[in-house]
Amino acid sequence: MNKINTPPKIYTVSELNREAALALGEHFLMIWVEGEISNLSAPSSGHLYFSLKDAGAQVRCALFKNQQRGLRCKPANGMQVLLRAEVSLYEPRGDYQLIVERMEAAGDGVLRRAFDALRLKLSEEGLFDASRKKPLPRLPQAIGIITSATGAAIRDILSVLKRRFPAIPVIVYPAAVQGANAKFEVAQAIQSANRHGACDILILARGGGSLEDLQAFNEEIVARAIAASGIPIISGIGHETDVTIADFAADLRAATPTAAAEHATPDQQQWLHGFMQLEKRLEQVLQRKLIRTRQSLDWLDKRLAQQHPGQRLRRNAERLEALQRRLIQSMLKKQQHQKHRLAAQSARLAQFNPAIRILSQQQRQHYLSQRLERAMQHQLEQSRLRLANTGQTLHAVSPLATLQRGYALVTEVENGNLVRSVQQLAVGDRIQTRVADGQFVSEIVEL
Numbered sequence: 001m002n003k004i005n006t007p008p009k010i011y012t013v014s015e016l017n018r019e020a021a022l023a024l025g026e027h028f029l030m031i032w033v034e035g036e037i038s039n040l041s042a043p044s045s046g047h048l049y050f051s052l053k054d055a056g057a058q059v060r061c062a063l064f065k066n067q068q069r070g071l072r073c074k075p076a077n078g079m080q081v082l083l084r085a086e087v088s089l090y091e092p093r094g095d096y097q098l099i100v101e102r103m104e105a106a107g108d109g110v111l112r113r114a115f116d117a118l119r120l121k122l123s124e125e126g127l128f129d130a131s132r133k134k135p136l137p138r139l140p141q142a143i144g145i146i147t148s149a150t151g152a153a154i155r156d157i158l159s160v161l162k163r164r165f166p167a168i169p170v171i172v173y174p175a176a177v178q179g180a181n182a183k184f185e186v187a188q189a190i191q192s193a194n195r196h197g198a199c200d201i202l203i204l205a206r207g208g209g210s211l212e213d214l215q216a217f218n219e220e221i222v223a224r225a226i227a228a229s230g231i232p233i234i235s236g237i238g239h240e241t242d243v244t245i246a247d248f249a250a251d252l253r254a255a256t257p258t259a260a261a262e263h264a265t266p267d268q269q270q271w272l273h274g275f276m277q278l279e280k281r282l283e284q285v286l287q288r289k290l291i292r293t294r295q296s297l298d299w300l301d302k303r304l305a306q307q308h309p310g311q312r313l314r315r316n317a318e319r320l321e322a323l324q325r326r327l328i329q330s331m332l333k334k335q336q337h338q339k340h341r342l343a344a345q346s347a348r349l350a351q352f353n354p355a356i357r358i359l360s361q362q363q364r365q366h367y368l369s370q371r372l373e374r375a376m377q378h379q380l381e382q383s384r385l386r387l388a389n390t391g392q393t394l395h396a397v398s399p400l401a402t403l404q405r406g407y408a409l410v411t412e413v414e415n416g417n418l419v420r421s422v423q424q425l426a427v428g429d430r431i432q433t434r435v436a437d438g439q440f441v442s443e444i445v446e447l
Contacts, residue, residue, distance in 0.1 A: 193229075
């Protein structure tokens, strides 16, 4: 069998560069590369172009404008950096280059990897779980601040606390926030605040800086001290873009130290406004209650006036007068009736005029007249006696009768209240005493 020679595949330059670009992209994906920046160029487009080199080689790099917002360092020639980049090939020229997604100072790279490893470890332990977060007090009794006693952060925090709610006491637990011993001092300050129990919220803060400057707040000892704290902790470390392990462990993460101070305190003006609203509502409730009480008092005053002995005496006196008038009218009516009857009898007598019968009838008439007069006098006397007895009974229940028996009515001069007990009086009070024939005023000198 004759061997058929397969002709070799002939690439165009474009095809070759395209295949090379695909091979690089599939093999390397996203990689980390460390080196020194050189030949840095910043055209008007806003993109950055430079070479990354070491002692033996160099590679071209491109950092596009939209990737520069999260940079933690400003690129410069001679800077040692750690790049996270995609390996690419610029096909029109066949240039091999790195498309940079992230840039850090070379020293920060080690710290960043340690940061990621510790964050993953503590997260898997559940140290950052939301269920562990403690609620912040609505109105703290005292605020503790853990930071450098000489840094700008403490001045900013105190300024905000003074502006928002100056009445809340502040306790400062000074601690180094940078350096080899900083992590131990911060952890000890947290433990010390918990032992003292003088505050019910803590602010852990420092100003901005590089990843290395913030390293104390990326240490495991600090994260575990925060998680073990019985006092809620607000972290306000660095600038808004800075994130530390302490932020994940804290009960609340604030973007800056001043923001942490704002989270820790209520707004005094809002509280004052709330108090004013409550005061207004309380005044309205009290006003309505006062109106109802006054109405009830007026009603009771009217009822008391109706039950007053003077009112009852007047009503009984009026009734007595009415009975007396009815009695007199009844007696006069009866007398008139008797007179009419007498006249009728006289007329009948006049019709029968025998002398003896006349005399007898005259005598009988005289006798009957006397009986009638005596009966009328007797009945009138009985009515007078009943009237007198009724008056005496009425007089017996009158306070004035009580005074006639030697008793007295004592009232307070100031308000007219009847004195029923010495508990109502005090030395120096003036009282009015009413007896049967007058009244006099006294002053209490001894009880």
